[in-house]
Amino acid sequence: MLDYELEEWLRSQKAPGCPECPKLTWQHRVQYAVSYAINDYFTLDPAVRLHTPIQVLLNRRWPRNKDDFPDPLHYWKVYNDIVGQLIRISEPEIYEHPIALYEKWDTQVAKLDLHLSVIFQTVWQRSKDQKPWITVQKFLVEDHPELVKAFTHMTNVFWNSAFGGPPDQIEIFALLDDRKYTITKEKLDFKQSLDYVYLLAETAGERPFFASQA
Numbered sequence: 001m002l003d004y005e006l007e008e009w010l011r012s013q014k015a016p017g018c019p020e021c022p023k024l025t026w027q028h029r030v031q032y033a034v035s036y037a038i039n040d041y042f043t044l045d046p047a048v049r050l051h052t053p054i055q056v057l058l059n060r061r062w063p064r065n066k067d068d069f070p071d072p073l074h075y076w077k078v079y080n081d082i083v084g085q086l087i088r089i090s091e092p093e094i095y096e097h098p099i100a101l102y103e104k105w106d107t108q109v110a111k112l113d114l115h116l117s118v119i120f121q122t123v124w125q126r127s128k129d130q131k132p133w134i135t136v137q138k139f140l141v142e143d144h145p146e147l148v149k150a151f152t153h154m155t156n157v158f159w160n161s162a163f164g165g166p167p168d169q170i171e172i173f174a175l176l177d178d179r180k181y182t183i184t185k186e187k188l189d190f191k192q193s194l195d196y197v198y199l200l201a202e203t204a205g206e207r208p209f210f211a212s213q214a
Contacts, residue, residue: 027142144174
């Protein structure tokens, strides 16, 4: 089951690749630029980051065509808001290295008899009370409660299946809404997440989302 295809289905409520699905929107193009900016920034050594504002990296892939946006004013508002959010989020991590950066991880979910693939944008390992503390982060251009719920449950199912327990914390940023969701492991219920992922696959139609099946 592929997380990014499920996310696209949740946005459009149509199967991936369907003729009726909308073409690339300004949100898609901004998400693309944001994803690469975060990846490029945290790939750099901390000493280089000090002299490389994340805005410079965002500009490399920022959409040039203003016609994709409702109007030029909206184009510049989105740009300025995204820049401000990325600076605010990235500055506290300027000296840190994530343990995973835009990596696709796979696991077999025995309880659901399926193969689950998830792209993790950033995964951090810190120390809390002298113990490793894992934080999984996701960056959305706009707030989307169903995507927040889906990513939370898929991450919980993935982590339990691959590592035997939940991550310590999930952080989801909705950049244009200036919103951050923080879900700690105490709030994660494995059975509830299994039920959600199962029903999501059933509702969406299993076949288009299976990478492979046991």
